[in-house]
Amino acid sequence: MKPQIFNELVQKIILVTVFMLSNLQGMKAQNLEKMENKNDILMIRTALENNYFKGLYEGNIDLLATIFHHDTLLFGDIKGVPYAKTLDQYLDGVKNRQNPKDSGRPFKGEILSLHIINSIAVAEVKVTMYDFIYHDILSFHKINDKWLIVNKMLTDTNQ
Numbered sequence: 001m002k003p004q005i006f007n008e009l010v011q012k013i014i015l016v017t018v019f020m021l022s023n024l025q026g027m028k029a030q031n032l033e034k035m036e037n038k039n040d041i042l043m044i045r046t047a048l049e050n051n052y053f054k055g056l057y058e059g060n061i062d063l064l065a066t067i068f069h070h071d072t073l074l075f076g077d078i079k080g081v082p083y084a085k086t087l088d089q090y091l092d093g094v095k096n097r098q099n100p101k102d103s104g105r106p107f108k109g110e111i112l113s114l115h116i117i118n119s120i121a122v123a124e125v126k127v128t129m130y131d132f133i134y135h136d137i138l139s140f141h142k143i144n145d146k147w148l149i150v151n152k153m154l155t156d157t158n159q
Helices: 003-058 061-065 087-095
Strands: 068-080 082-084 105-116 120-129 132-143 146-157
Touching: 003 061, 003 105, 003 120, 003 132, 003 146, 061 087, 068 087, 068 132, 082 087
Parallel strands: 068 146
Antiparallel strands: 068 082, 105 120, 120 132, 132 146
């Protein structure tokens, strides 16, 4: 083999090796990040399933209050009408309506996406109840090792 061809081959091998090693390092970093977030993901998913969805379904404001920060604000629209409430106003509305469980009507809560960065997170959830399909964007903050909803934005859709 000619020296020039040999040198070019060695350079290509080195470049491919460096490229593969850098990708491997990136993959290891991503996996480590996923492992670090695994507990936080589980904590938020559990809170959504056991507190948020269950609280909405049962109309249990005590359960709902455990997942919300006391200063949470709620904004959005329902059937095109602007919606803005404090947490107390929202919980009072939940308390004074017939809950989906007692109504016998279908109810379903789904977590569509969850994104965590350090001590903040955003979850998109879909809640089907009564004649509504709500899409909620829930902002979380980890306070004293507990994930709490600090803002809720909502809208109703047909899908």
